[in-house]
Every structure is written in C-alpha cells, then in structure tokens.
Amino acid sequence: xxxxxxxxxxxxxxxxxxxxxxxxxxxxxxxxxxxxxxxxxxxxxxxxxxxxxxxxxxxxxxxxxxxxxxxxxxxxxxxxxxxxxxxxxxxxxxxxxxxxxxxxxxxxxxxxxxxxxxxxxxxxxxxxxxxxxxxxxxxxxxxxxxxxxxxxxxxxxxxxxxxxxxxxxxxxxxxxxxxxxxxxxxxxxxxxxxxxxxxxxxxxxxxxxxxxxxxx
Amino acid sequence: xxxxxxxxxxxxxxxxxxxxxxxxxxxxxxxxxxxxxxxxxxxxxxxxxxxxxxxxxxxxxxxxxxxxxxxxxxxxxxxxxxxxxxxxxxxxxxxxxxxxxxxxxxxxxxxxxxxxxxxxxxxxxxxxxxxxxxxxxxxxxxxxxxxxxxxxxxxxxxxxxxxxxxxxxxxxxxxxxxxxxxxxxxxxxxxxxxxxxxxxxxxxxxxxxxxxxxxxxxxxxxxxxxxxxxxxxxxxxxxxxxxxxxxxxxxxx
Ligand SMILES: Nc1ncnc2c1ncn2[C@@H]1O[C@H](COP(=O)(O)OP(=O)(O)OP(=O)(O)O)[C@@H](O)[C@H]1O
Ligand SMILES: [Mg+2]
Numbered sequence: 001x002x003x004x005x006x007x008x009x010x011x012x013x014x015x016x017x018x019x020x021x022x023x024x025x026x027x028x029x030x031x032x033x034x035x036x037x038x039x040x041x042x043x044x045x046x047x048x049x050x051x052x053x054x055x056x057x058x059x060x061x062x063x064x065x066x067x068x069x070x071x072x073x074x075x076x077x078x079x080x081x082x083x084x085x086x087x088x089x090x091x092x093x094x095x096x097x098x099x100x101x102x103x104x105x106x107x108x109x110x111x112x113x114x115x116x117x118x119x120x121x122x123x124x125x126x127x128x129x130x131x132x133x134x135x136x137x138x139x140x141x142x143x144x145x146x147x148x149x150x151x152x153x154x155x156x157x158x159x160x161x162x163x164x165x166x167x168x169x170x171x172x173x174x175x176x177x178x179x180x181x182x183x184x185x186x187x188x189x190x191x192x193x194x195x196x197x198x199x200x201x202x203x204x205x206x207x208x209x210x211x212x213x214x215x216x
Numbered sequence: 217x218x219x220x221x222x223x224x225x226x227x228x229x230x231x232x233x234x235x236x237x238x239x240x241x242x243x244x245x246x247x248x249x250x251x252x253x254x255x256x257x258x259x260x261x262x263x264x265x266x267x268x269x270x271x272x273x274x275x276x277x278x279x280x281x282x283x284x285x286x287x288x289x290x291x292x293x294x295x296x297x298x299x300x301x302x303x304x305x306x307x308x309x310x311x312x313x314x315x316x317x318x319x320x321x322x323x324x325x326x327x328x329x330x331x332x333x334x335x336x337x338x339x340x341x342x343x344x345x346x347x348x349x350x351x352x353x354x355x356x357x358x359x360x361x362x363x364x365x366x367x368x369x370x371x372x373x374x375x376x377x378x379x380x381x382x383x384x385x386x387x388x389x390x391x392x393x394x395x396x397x398x399x400x401x402x403x404x405x406x407x408x409x410x411x412x413x414x415x416x417x418x419x420x421x422x423x424x425x426x427x428x429x430x431x432x433x434x435x436x437x438x439x440x441x442x443x444x445x446x447x448x449x450x451x452x453x454x455x456x457x458x459x460x461x462x463x464x465x466x467x468x469x
Contacts, residue, residue, distance in 0.1 A: 119268050120315035124381060125304045125333040134332070138319045215318045216363040 006177055010189055013173030017193075020090055020159045020169060025152065027095035032102025039107055050103075057100035063164050066093040070165050090162045094155075101151050109144035110136060142212045149205040156198050170194070217244050219279060219306070219385045219416050220265065224290060226273035227257075227264055234260045236440045238274075242385060245414040249427035249448065252437035253463055258420045261437070262389050265418070266309045267300065278306040279384060305334070308378030312390045314370045316362040322349070322373050323358040326380045334381060341380070348376040352406060368399035375406055385416040392423065404430075424467055428452045436460045 038050040057065065070089035073079040081088075113136050121131040160171035174190035177183075220242040227235040234257045242248055250258050263269040265276065267283065271292040276284040283303045284292040294300065316325050326345040330336045349355050352372040362370055371391060378386055388407065392400035404426050410417065411430050421427050427434055428448045435445040436455075444457045455461045 114315075116311060116313060116315035117317065120311065120317070122268060123266050123304065123307075123309045124329040124377075125301060126329075127301070130332065134328070135317055142319070215361045 006181070006186065007189075009173055009177060010170070010186060010193075013168060013170035013190075014193055016162075016168055016173075017159045017170040017197075020094060020162055020167075021155060021197075023091050024094040024098055024155060024159075027091070028098035028102055031095060031099035033106055035099050035103035036106040036110065039103055040110070054100045054103060057097050058104075062093070062097050062158060063161050065097055066090065066161060066164055069093040069096075086165055086167055090165055090167050094158070094162075098151065098155060102148070105144050105147045105151065106140065108147075109140040112143055113139055142215075145205065145209050145212065149202070149209075152201055152205065153198050156201060157194060160194075217279070218242065218277070219244050219246075220418070221275065221277040222261075222265060223275040223277075224273060224286065225261070225264060225271050225276070225292075226290075227260055227269065227271050234440050235264065235271075238437075238440075238442060240435065240442070240445075242416060242418060244384075244416055246416055246433060247411045247431040248418045248433045248435060249431040250418065250420045250435045250437060251422070251424065251427055251463075252443075256437045257440040258437055259389055262309070262387050262418070262420060266307060266387055267304065268309075270294065278303050281306075305381065306384045308381055308383035308386045310371070310375055310378055310386065310388045310391050313394045314362070314367075314374045316370055316374055316377070318362050320361075321358070322354065322360050322362070322365070325362070325373060326377045329377065330380050330382075345376070345380055348379055351409075352376050353402075366399065367395045368402045371395065371403050372406060375403075375410075385418065386410070388417065388419040388421070390420050390422065392421070422467075424452055424464070436463065438463065 035050060035054070038046050039054065041047045041050075066089065069092050070086065073081050073085075117135055117139070118131060121135050126134065159169055162169045163172040163175065166172060170190050170193055174186040177186040218241050220240075222241070223239050225235050225238040226233070238257075238261060240248070250261065252258055260269060264271045267276075271284055273286060273290045273292050274284070275282065275286050276292070281299070281303055282295055283300055284294045287293050295303075317328075320328065323342070323345060326348065327338075327341050330341045330344075331338055334341075346355070346358070349358055352375065354369060354372055354376070357365065357369065357373075362373065365373065371394075375391075391407070392403050395403065400423070404423065407417070407419065407426075408430055419427070419431065431448050433445065434448040434451045436443050436451065436457075436459075438459050444451060444455060444460045451460070452464060455464055
C-alpha cells in the first residue's frame with residue numbers, strides 16, 4: 001500500500017466521521033427540544049418516563065448503547081436488519097444519546113429565563129406558542145450556547161466510538177491501516193484531523209456567540 | 217362607564233388568605249392609587265386583575281365583559297380562552313422591574329405586540345411607536361437594546377410598550393421601586409402626563425405625595441382587605457381608621 005492509497009482511505013474515514021457528526025447534530029438538536037418539553041411536562045407520568053430514560057442514556061457508556069441499538073433487533077426480537085443498518089444504528093445511537101444531553105441543557109436554559117418574561121408576554125396577549133418561539137426560545141439559545149459548544153466538541157471526539165460497530169469512520173480506518181502497516185503515521189493523521197475539526201467547531205461557535213452578544 | 221369592576225374577590229395561597237372580599241371599580245378617566253404596607257396584597261390584587269393569578273372567588277369585569285363570574289357559591293368561574301384573550305386587549309401592566317424583552321430593540325419591544333397580537337398595519341404601528349418614544353423623550357433610542365438603557369429609560373420604554381396596545385386601563389405595580397431615587401421623578405412625570413390626558417390608571421405606589429397629587433381615588437389596603445378609601449387629600453391628610461393613621465405616620469418619618 002503506497003502513501004496515496006493510505007491517504008485516500010483516511011480521507012474516506014474523515015468523510016464518514018463528518019457524516020456521523022452532521023447527521024447526529026441534525027437529529028439530536030431538535031429531538032432534544034422535544035425531550036426537554038416532555039421532561040418539563042405537567043403530565044407527571046411522561047415527566048418521570050423521560051427523566052428515567054435521560055438517566056439511562058447519560059448514565060451508561062455510549063459504546064454500550066451503540067451495541068444495543070445495533071444488535072438489539074436481532075438478539076431481542078430475532079429480526080435481522082439490512083446491511084445499511086450498521087450506519088443506521090450509529091446515527092440512531094448517537095442521536096438518541098446526544099438528544100438526552102441536549103434536552104437537559106435546553107431545560108436548564110428554559111428554566112433560567114425569568115418568570116417576568118412570561119408574565120410580560122401574557123399581559124400583552126401572547127399565546128403559549130408565541131411566547132415560546134418569540135420570547136423564550138431566542139433567549140434560551142443564547143444561554144445554552146456555552147454548554148452546547150462543549151457537547152459539540154465532545155461529539156467530534158465521540159464519533160470515534162462508532163468503531164465498536166466496525167463502521168469505517170476516521171478512527172476505525174486509521175487503526176486498521178496502522179495495524180496492517182505497523183506504522184504510527186495513520187494514527188497521527190487521525191489525531192491531527194480531530195484536532196483541526198474541533199478548532200473549526202470552536203471557531204464557528206465563537207462566531208455565533210459573538211453574533212448573539214448584542215444583548216445581555 | 218365602568219372600565220374595571222371587581223366584586224368580592226378572594227384569593228389564597230395555600231392557607232394564606234391574601235385577598236379577602238375585595239371590591240373595587242374604576243371609571244373611565246379615573247386614576248386610582250393603592251397604598252398599604254408590604255404583604256398587604258396590593259400586587260396580588262393587580263395580578264388578579266391582569267389575570268396573572270386566578271381569583272378563587274368573585275367577579276372580574278372589563279367594560280361589561282366578564283373575565284370571571286362568581287357562581288352560586290361565590291367561586292370565580294373564568295370565561296373561555298378566546299374571551300379572555302379578547303379581554304386582555306383592554307388592559308396593560310407596567311411592572312416594577314420592567315420586564316422588557318432583552319433580545320429586542322426598543323422599537324421591536326414596542327411594535328411587535330400590536331403587529332403580532334393586534335394584527336395591525338406595520339407602518340401605522342411604527343409611526344405610532346415613534347410618537348410614543350418622542351413623548352417619552354426617547355426618540356434617539358429606538359435602535360438601542362434594553363441593556364443599553366438606564367432603569368428610568370427602560371421603564372419609559374415599558375410604559376410605551378403597554379400604551380402601544382392602546383389599553384383602556386393601565387396598571388402600574390410600584391413603577392419606581394426598582395429605580396434610583398433620582399430617576400423616580402422622570403417616571404412619575406410620565407404618569408402625571410398620562411393622567412392629564414385622562415388615561416384610566418390603577419397605580420400601586422409607596423410615593424404618598426404622588427398618590428395624593430395625581431390620583432382621584434386612593435385605596436388603603438392592609439391584611440388583604442380595603443381598610444379605607446376615598447378622596448386622596450382627605451385620606452392622606454386626615455385618615456379616619458387607626459391602621460391608616462399608623463401606616464401613614466410611619467411613612468412620613
Ligand atoms: N405566588 C405566591 N405564592 C405564595 N404566596 C404568595 C405568592 N405571591 C404573594 N404571596 C403572599 O401573599 C401576600 C401578599 O403579597 P403581595 O405581593 O400581594 O403584597 P404587596 O402588598 O404587593 O407587598 P409589597 O408592598 O411588598 O410589594 C404575602 O404574604 C405573600 O407572601
Ligand atoms: Mg407588591
């Protein structure tokens with residue numbers, strides 16, 4: 001295997017990692033909001049069920065959750081899943097896990113908005129939806145940005161956990177090549193990749209934070 | 217014409233009976249001040265009137281429309297959501313701590329409610345908002361954000377925001393209590409000007425001289441009941457009830 005082939009394979013791995021990252025954010029961020037609503041529901045049973053699931057998702061390793069999502073259908077119900085399910089399980093596992101984290105972040109953000117904001121909106125005649133989407137949500141976004149940034153940076157590194165399902169993302173590929181070639185270089189390239197990826201994430205999040213700093 | 221009528225209002229928080237059989241009515245153009253010691257239920261009364269709290273018992277009536285009506289046992293039964301939303305258009309509330317929307321500019325704070333809730337024409341609302349800001353002496357602040365304003369300026373914006381909805385009655389809950397003493401004057405002047413224009417207002421205040429000079433009716437509350445009410449000069453200069461005397465003498469020291 002020559003250098004170009006190695007690099008090609010590594011680039012393929014990078015693409016796969018990026019795809020996990022983007023799809024996970026795309027699904028987990030809105031899903032987290034729904035979960036947060038459930039967690040804050042006035043309907044107690046729903047609130048407790050959601051609380052229970054969040055506890056499980058945050059209290060057990062993501063790696064184990066990925067294995068359960070992937071092997072669960074067959075081991076528990078005898079359903080054999082199609083080939084694409086390797087990728088599907090990665091995305092489902094990551095999205096659900098991250099939704100649990102985002103939900104708790106959103107909830108704390110929403111609960112930190114002073115009750116006076118709701119009261120002012122109520123007296124002006126805003127209904128529940130208008131109050132949430134016009135008044136509460138934009139302020140929540142600003143408040144949760146720092147913890148969300150932390151989660152997003154963790155996600156960049158967590159994408160490597162997809163290796164337990166031998167999904168060919170960056171880390172899996174780098175490890176395979178390194179083992180086959182008895183060469184440390186691929187792992188080094190992987191490290192540089194994650195580092196640069198996170199630098200970009202940090203830069204983008206900082207820009208967003210700046211954009212929202214026009215008010216306190 | 218009665219703008220607001222409250223009959224036999226009762227309100228408890230748990231075992232704590234905060235309002236006991238309160239009745240009051242406000243006619244068009246009337247300025248009513250509510251005074252009384254801390255914890256006497258003044259804010260709770262305003263919050264019941266503005267439907268931020270639900271009354272346990274009694275009637276709440278705006279311009280003849282029932283927001284809540286007492287049933288045979290006296291329990292307050294509220295009208296359906298749609299009716300209540302319609303009644304909300306009749307009143308505005310100015311909070312002690314302003315509660316402006318921090319992510320909106322001054323202009324948007326004032327114009328969004330009439331456009332979004334009042335479904336009114338945008339240009340018209342903007343033109344009116346500029347007039348209101350001029351009246352409040354804030355013409356140069358329309359693009360500022362609340363965090364860039366002093367407390368007194370923020371409170372004037374919040375008064376403009378309430379007025380932009382063209383309420384028939386405006387409630388104030390201690391509008392100057394969160395302000396530095398040197399800023400209270402500018403707010404009191406705005407309210408005085410509104411009184412001169414015959415805006416119907418109910419004002420909870422600790423500023424006795426202001427209550428005496430601006431309002432045409434004063435209510436003294438203590439322990440969740442109206443102890444004494446009447447002409448401002450008469451009540452503040454010559455209170456009849458012992459509790460009123462005690463409260464006012466404590467105040468004048
Ligand atoms: N949300 C609430 N839950 C429980 N008790 C409450 C609540 N709001 C008010 N109270 C109680 O009701 C009573 C009256 O409070 P309220 O705020 O109406 O008094 P106030 O006359 O406005 O006093 P202040 O002059 O200090 O503003 C107090 O005993 C207060 O503790
Ligand atoms: Mg009060």
